[in-house]
Amino acid sequence: MLPRTFDICESFPNVDEAQWRALVEQDLNGAPFERKLVTHTYEGLYVQPLYTARDWAQDGDPSGFSGLSPFTRGSLPLDHQLRGWDIRQQQDHADPRALNASILEDLAGGVTSILVRYDAAGRAGLDPDDPGARELAGVDGAMIASTDDLSAALRGVELGMISVALEAGAAFIPAAAQLSAVWESEKIEPAKCRGAFNADPLGVLAREGHLPWPIAEGLARAADLAAWTSARFSNVTAIRVGAAPYHHAGATATQDLAFSMATALEYLRAMTRAGLSVDQAAAQLLFSYGVGTHQFLAIAKLRAARRLWGRIAQACGVGLDGQRMKMHVRPSKRVLTARDPWVNILRNCVCVFAAGLGGADAIGSEPFDAAMVSGKPGWRSGTLARRIARNTHLILQEECHLHRVVDAPGGSWFLERLTDEICERAWVILQAIESRGGMAKSLEDGWIAQQIDTAAQPRWRDIATRKEALLGVSEFPSVGEHRPEPSAVNLEEIRREARERAARQRSRPLQTSNASRVSPAISGAMSQQAFNLASQGATIGAITAILGNGGPPASIHAVALHPFSEAFEHLRDAADEYTASCGRRPRVALVSIGTPADHLARTNYAKGFFEAGGFEVRVVSGKADLVQGASEFARCDANIAVICSSDAIYATSVATLAPLLHAAGAGAVILAGNPGANETAYREAGVDRFVYMRCDVVKTLSELLVQEGVSL
Incomplete structure (x- = not known):
C-alpha cells in the first residue's frame, strides 16, 4: 500500500549528464557520438x-508571455x-461562377477565410482577350477581369464576416480596387471589411523574375496602396512580406527569416x-511563410520570426501594436510530390500542425493532389483532395484541441534553444543584406539567388x-500506382466566355477625369484612381493601362520553385513516356544468390533503387546454381542484371556469374553493394557498376535509363 505522502524523486537517483554520456558511449561501442547522435541541419545548426x-x-523566462515583447510565445x-x-484556403478555379461554388462549399465545410488567386493573365495586368494573354488566361488562377467578375465569385459570401485575401501578383492595385468596389x-462598412490586398512587389520579382516597372516604382505603388488602405480600412492589410518564394526555391529556415525581415524593412521605408x-x-x-515537414524546425522558425520582427519594429520606433506580427503560413510547395500523392x-x-503550434494567425492547407495539377492548365484539385485539406484543420482544432494551449512548445529546452539559434543566425544574414544596400539591391544583383543555391546544394x-x-x-x-484523377475543366470554353465578358465590360464609358496617370508620389492617389475606375466597371487591363508603367521593367534571374522530388519525378515521367511509346517499361532483373538471409536485404534495396527511376523489376531469387541463375535471367527479357547477395558469396561467385550474365544477354551487370577493395577484381570479372548506400542514385538511374533508350 502506498504511503499517504511520498516523493517520487526518492525512487530515482539523480543522474548527471556525464553519467548519461558515459552510458551512451558504452552503447555506441566506439562509434563517434557526434556522428551518430548529433543531427546537422542545413542551417548549420x-x-x-x-x-x-x-x-x-x-x-x-526570456521568451516572455504571449502578447508581450518579445512575442516569442504569440502576438x-x-x-x-x-x-x-x-x-x-486558396480559391483558384478559372471560371468565376465555379469559383463561387467552390468558395461556398469551403465556407460551409469549415473554412473561415478565403484567398482568391488571380490567373497568370490577371496577375500580369492583362484582360483575358489581350493578345498577350493567349497562353496565360485561366492558368493557375481565376479569370477575374472586372469588379463584376469578382462580385460573381463572392456572391453569397458574408463579406462583413469573412476575410478575403488576394493573390494578384503585379496587379495588386487594380485587384485591391476591385475588392474594395x-x-x-x-x-459593407469600411470598419467591417476584413482582408489582405497582399501587395508584394519584391516577392513578385523574386518568383517571376520581372516586374512591369522599376523596383523603386513597385515599392512606391505598394506604399501608395498602403497609404490608401490605412486611411480607409482598419482591418485590412495592404502589403504582404512574402517569404514563400525563397522557401519554395530551397532557402533554409534562417535565410527565410532574414529575407523576410529585409523585405519588411524595404516596405517600411517605402511607406514612411x-x-x-x-x-x-x-x-x-502581413508576413507570409512556407513551412516544411521538419516540424520542430518549422515551429521554432515561426516563434523566431515573431521575436525578430518585434525587435526590429521596436528599434524602428514602432509601438507595441505594430510590433505584433500578423502571420499567414502555408505548407511549402517544395515538400509536395506528384507521385504517390496520398x-x-x-x-x-505535419505542416499545418507545426504552423498551429508555431502560433500562425492564418493557415492554409494544400490538397494532396496539388503537385499533380501544378502548371497544368485546365486541371485543378479534386473535390476529395480539397475536402481532406480543410478537414485537416478541423481535426487538429476540434478533435486534437491543438489551439487550446498558449505556446504549447514553450519551455521545451530543445525548442527554446533552437528558437534562439535560428534568431541569431538569421540576424547575421539580415545584417549582411542590409550592409549590401537592402533586399531590393540584393535581389537585383543576384546575391539572394546565389545564397539560396549555395545553401541548397547539400540538400540536393x-x-x-x-x-x-x-x-x-x-x-x-x-x-504501377493508380493516382487520383484531378478535376478537369473546359478551359477553352471558359476562356471564350471570359473574353466576351471582358469585351462587354470595356465597352462601358469611363469618366475622363480618371483617365490620366497619377503619380504614386501623391499618397494614396493612384489607388484612389484605380478604385474609381473599378467602381465604374473598368477591367483589370484597362486600369493597368491607365495607371501606366512608370519606367522600364525590372528583370532578374527568378528564384524558381524546386520541389524536393523533381529529379526523381523527372526520371519517372521519362520512364512513363517510354512505356507509353514502347509498350513496356525499362526493365532490370535482380539475380539473387543464396538463401534469403544472404540476399534479401540487398534484393529489397536494389528493388527500391530501380523502381525509384521507373524501372520494372523482376527477381530471379535464391539461386545457388549460377548457370541456372544466368539462364533464368535470359528469360526475363531484361538488358540489365543486378547481382544481389552477401559479401562472402560475392567473393566466390562474382567472377563466374558476371561473365555468364553477359553471355546471357546482359548489356550491363551491376553489383548491389559497395565493393570496397574488391572493385578492381569485380570490374575485371565483368561487373560494370555498383549500387550501394549513399551512391548518387539520380545520376546512376539517369545513365541507365539513357542506356535503355529513354529520352531524358
Whole structure:
C-alpha cells in the first residue's frame, strides 16, 4: 500500500549528464557520438540528442508571455485559444461562377477565410482577350477581369464576416480596387471589411523574375496602396512580406527569416517615404511563410520570426501594436510530390500542425493532389483532395484541441534553444543584406539567388543519394500506382466566355477625369484612381493601362520553385513516356544468390533503387546454381542484371556469374553493394557498376535509363 505522502524523486537517483554520456558511449561501442547522435541541419545548426536546463538560460523566462515583447510565445495574449486559427484556403478555379461554388462549399465545410488567386493573365495586368494573354488566361488562377467578375465569385459570401485575401501578383492595385468596389457595392462598412490586398512587389520579382516597372516604382505603388488602405480600412492589410518564394526555391529556415525581415524593412521605408508613420506602416504588413515537414524546425522558425520582427519594429520606433506580427503560413510547395500523392495528406498535416503550434494567425492547407495539377492548365484539385485539406484543420482544432494551449512548445529546452539559434543566425544574414544596400539591391544583383543555391546544394546531394528520403518517390515507390484523377475543366470554353465578358465590360464609358496617370508620389492617389475606375466597371487591363508603367521593367534571374522530388519525378515521367511509346517499361532483373538471409536485404534495396527511376523489376531469387541463375535471367527479357547477395558469396561467385550474365544477354551487370577493395577484381570479372548506400542514385538511374533508350 502506498504511503499517504511520498516523493517520487526518492525512487530515482539523480543522474548527471556525464553519467548519461558515459552510458551512451558504452552503447555506441566506439562509434563517434557526434556522428551518430548529433543531427546537422542545413542551417548549420547542431541538434543534440538530449537537452537539459543548462541548454537554455530560463531565468526570468526570456521568451516572455504571449502578447508581450518579445512575442516569442504569440502576438496576442489570447486569440487562437478562444476561436482557433483562421482557416484560409486558396480559391483558384478559372471560371468565376465555379469559383463561387467552390468558395461556398469551403465556407460551409469549415473554412473561415478565403484567398482568391488571380490567373497568370490577371496577375500580369492583362484582360483575358489581350493578345498577350493567349497562353496565360485561366492558368493557375481565376479569370477575374472586372469588379463584376469578382462580385460573381463572392456572391453569397458574408463579406462583413469573412476575410478575403488576394493573390494578384503585379496587379495588386487594380485587384485591391476591385475588392474594395465589391465591398462598397455590397454596402459593407469600411470598419467591417476584413482582408489582405497582399501587395508584394519584391516577392513578385523574386518568383517571376520581372516586374512591369522599376523596383523603386513597385515599392512606391505598394506604399501608395498602403497609404490608401490605412486611411480607409482598419482591418485590412495592404502589403504582404512574402517569404514563400525563397522557401519554395530551397532557402533554409534562417535565410527565410532574414529575407523576410529585409523585405519588411524595404516596405517600411517605402511607406514612411510615402508619408505614413512607422506605426501606420507596420500595421499594413502581413508576413507570409512556407513551412516544411521538419516540424520542430518549422515551429521554432515561426516563434523566431515573431521575436525578430518585434525587435526590429521596436528599434524602428514602432509601438507595441505594430510590433505584433500578423502571420499567414502555408505548407511549402517544395515538400509536395506528384507521385504517390496520398502521402501528401501526411506531409500537409505535419505542416499545418507545426504552423498551429508555431502560433500562425492564418493557415492554409494544400490538397494532396496539388503537385499533380501544378502548371497544368485546365486541371485543378479534386473535390476529395480539397475536402481532406480543410478537414485537416478541423481535426487538429476540434478533435486534437491543438489551439487550446498558449505556446504549447514553450519551455521545451530543445525548442527554446533552437528558437534562439535560428534568431541569431538569421540576424547575421539580415545584417549582411542590409550592409549590401537592402533586399531590393540584393535581389537585383543576384546575391539572394546565389545564397539560396549555395545553401541548397547539400540538400540536393542528400536527396540524390537518398540520405534524405522522399516516401513514395525515392523510397518505397509504387511504379504501377493508380493516382487520383484531378478535376478537369473546359478551359477553352471558359476562356471564350471570359473574353466576351471582358469585351462587354470595356465597352462601358469611363469618366475622363480618371483617365490620366497619377503619380504614386501623391499618397494614396493612384489607388484612389484605380478604385474609381473599378467602381465604374473598368477591367483589370484597362486600369493597368491607365495607371501606366512608370519606367522600364525590372528583370532578374527568378528564384524558381524546386520541389524536393523533381529529379526523381523527372526520371519517372521519362520512364512513363517510354512505356507509353514502347509498350513496356525499362526493365532490370535482380539475380539473387543464396538463401534469403544472404540476399534479401540487398534484393529489397536494389528493388527500391530501380523502381525509384521507373524501372520494372523482376527477381530471379535464391539461386545457388549460377548457370541456372544466368539462364533464368535470359528469360526475363531484361538488358540489365543486378547481382544481389552477401559479401562472402560475392567473393566466390562474382567472377563466374558476371561473365555468364553477359553471355546471357546482359548489356550491363551491376553489383548491389559497395565493393570496397574488391572493385578492381569485380570490374575485371565483368561487373560494370555498383549500387550501394549513399551512391548518387539520380545520376546512376539517369545513365541507365539513357542506356535503355529513354529520352531524358
